[in-house]
């Protein structure tokens with residue numbers, strides 16, 4: 001049974017001619033996962049699809065998940081639940097948001113029928129930290145009813161395995177290939193790295209500040225749980241977070257605007273722009289092997305126009 005039937009797969013793979021890349025001896029192409037689905041785009045579609053299938057198979061009628069005020073994951077779960085006829089509950093970080101006017105992202109989630117609940121930051125952190133404790137789940141279900149629970153950002157083993165499908169859409173990968181993506185929780189990078197053929201490499205760009213070590217551990221743990229082994233074909237670059245999650249310093253904004261202008265492709269700022277910024281930074285520093293073919297995964301679309 002198709003979970004979200006209107007997905008457009010495989011997503012387009014488009015070569016991109018760029019003088020900066022040519023100077024570095026690199027071939028660049030974009031994997032346009034931002035175009036997969038109108039309301040459940042990018043890596044969120046790939047991560048949610050196997051989870052929705054599991055939820056339905058396990059007889060669930062409700063999804064429950066977690067996220068911040070502008071979470072792409074929250075909107076994607078709301079839209080996917082609506083498409084699949086599942087109720088959705090979003091637990092949102094920040095109790096000050098409860099009585100504030102809804103921002104565009106939360107308003108969109110509610111328009112898909114998601115019920116929102118707001119937790120203060122320490123309660124939110126504690127709930128996420130103890131998500132594997134049966135008492136936490138019982139507490140959530142006492143309030144919301146039986147639910148299929150997805151962690152913040154939607155990353156679990158099924159999600160990582162879902163992103164692995166992306167690699168199957170890249171023909172003829174080999175030793176000269178580098179596949180790049182942004183890293184929030186690491187689920188997408190984990191799936192890509194696990195699926196690559198011998199010799200090809202995955203390169204992730206952290207969007208969080210100070211996440212060195214932590215994100216590597218998360219990816220390795222997903223590999224152990226999902227594939228029963230670890231992999232050595234990936235690494236995470238930590239120099240291009242731009243000051244932290246959601247921060248867009250002037251240099252990053254100028255880079256993203258220039259890229260949009262040169263290539264006519266709009267660039268999502270919290271993840272995709274940082275990945276491209278980092279990729280160009282490494283290329284210009286001569287830190288990528290000449291002759292490599294770089295596939296930059298565009299993991300999601302930009303925020304709607306006029307949302308700041």
Ligand SMILES: *Cc1c(COP(=O)(O)O)cnc(C)c1O
Nearest residue numbers: 072184185186187188271299300
């Ligand atoms: C959520 C998201 C990511 C991060 O993916 P992870 O699997 O959490 O690392 C990257 N890009 C976009 C556009 C996203 O929405």
